[in-house]
Amino acid sequence: MFWLTLVTCFLFVSWGTAVDVNWYKNIIVYQIYPRSFKDGNGDGIGDLNGITSKLEHVADIGAKALWLSPIYKSPQVDFGYDISNFTDVDPNYGTLADFDRLIAKARRLKLKVIMDFVPNHSSNQHPWFQKSIRKVKPYDQYYVWRDAKIVNGKRQPPNNWLSNFGGSAWQWNDVRKQYYLHQFATAQPDLNYRNTALNQEMKNVLTFWMNRGVDGFRIAAINFMFEDAKFRDERRSNKTGIPKDDYDSLVHIYTKDQNETYVTLKSWRKLMDEYSNRTKSDPKLILTEAYTTHDLTIKYYNAGSNVPFNFMFINQLNNESSAMDFKRLIDKWVRTVPKGSVPNWVVGNHDNHRVATKFGRRRAEQIIQMSMILPGISVIYNGDEIGMVDRNFTYAETVDPAGCNAGHNRYYLKTRDPERTPYQWNNSTSAGFSTKAKTWLPVNPNYKTLNLQVQEKVYYSHYQHFKSSASLKKQAVVARGSLKLIIYPRYKILSISRTLGFDTVVMLFNFDKVSVTLDAKTALPFSSDLVVHTVIGDSDFRLGTFVSTDSITLPQSSTIVFTTPNLFWSKNEDV
């Protein structure tokens, strides 16, 4: 019978083809930074064939989707975020045919592929910009151009807006005799979303990649897409001790978070939904990057984002944070996610210090563990599964424009090179990243001992803890179970528990510098039935053993995960 049948998870749209409308609701998304993941051709720069050769690793760690940072044609001023052709692959990374092969292998491994989509700006080398300079129609309106302000007979930028990478956000163009806006590098002119032709071009870009089989988009810097239509000056912030042209010296009420952004996102959601309905395929995933307030982040859900990045581990919590701080922020996220949507937990990315550097290795493992037990989506940056750490850079070594522009004395405050060093696969040349000894960024010298190959063999390694935590993500109790967060005695223990029917997962996280003993009956609702699933930190707990019914002692700064026995035994099985 060829009838349409609706079941809980699968919508059968024709005999044999099932559309899974919930595919993304409880998964790990793994971010790959292509320049640094795996070099397939020995030129010292990572590429698509390199990534394809390592897709088994992505599947192995339990990820369901990989998000590729930009692979588009680009002069590489901002390492791919300055795009000169939105529908082609940069020769550094390969060809469209290589991309197709990557997609085909990902399909075989049941991995979804998410592209970075960079709508705010293009490269100044993009043909659109070159034509815009010469006022060729319709490109003349594709960018944000303004006349100079003349002060005392001298040419000045139209207003006081600043670039994220320092200095004025306006650059004079001597051919067009106007300033153009660039909220990032000078070589990244901002696109003008008040122009409908430009808007249509960008929709065509989305369709181009959907036709090539991509499953969704991570939309970069989405909250910079629109600016105040009146181009008003921004007021000064109260930050002290920073240069006058530092981005943080202004309060960005006219260059960020404008309402029109949400309207445009809705139109992209519609485009993608129409596409997946037409092609009878799984819904496309939209992840949005906006460093903004909680309320404005949550608002992206209503405009069609499935994953408005939750950056609380990155910018709201640190090593001083208490159990209560964690609980308060987690509760707030879970409480404010709209009905039918899911929370997400970003552990790290290519724009911020590595989680193991910011929090230390052990706390980083605990945060990863947390992101796996909490409901929704865990977003993992490549290398964090083996606890890679930042490498310090001298100014002379610095290549990130954010660092270079900040100058000799302040580059280290802004540079993102430390978290972008090549992936550490093994202890051979260039950590197995490349056959070339000189790579685009130097390999962290700790690769001899800190690498995937070593950690695969060690039972209690960062990698093994990661895999153990990740195994829980696939369980129904984590997908659909109830969630409870409790703070225990002296406010030092955070308990996160999930329960569904007879299944239970409890994570006890000791924030104290001394060991703490808890009454097991209070801490573990079904204590007699629980076994030790994962141990992070020094502890006598043995994996797979039943927990005592009276008291539990948690060594300082440790985390123990207890589960019902079935969840322990299915640890390494695909469920």
Ligand code: NOJ
């Ligand atoms: C967002 C990206 O994550 C970041 O790396 C980049 O520098 C900015 N967009 C500007 O292109």
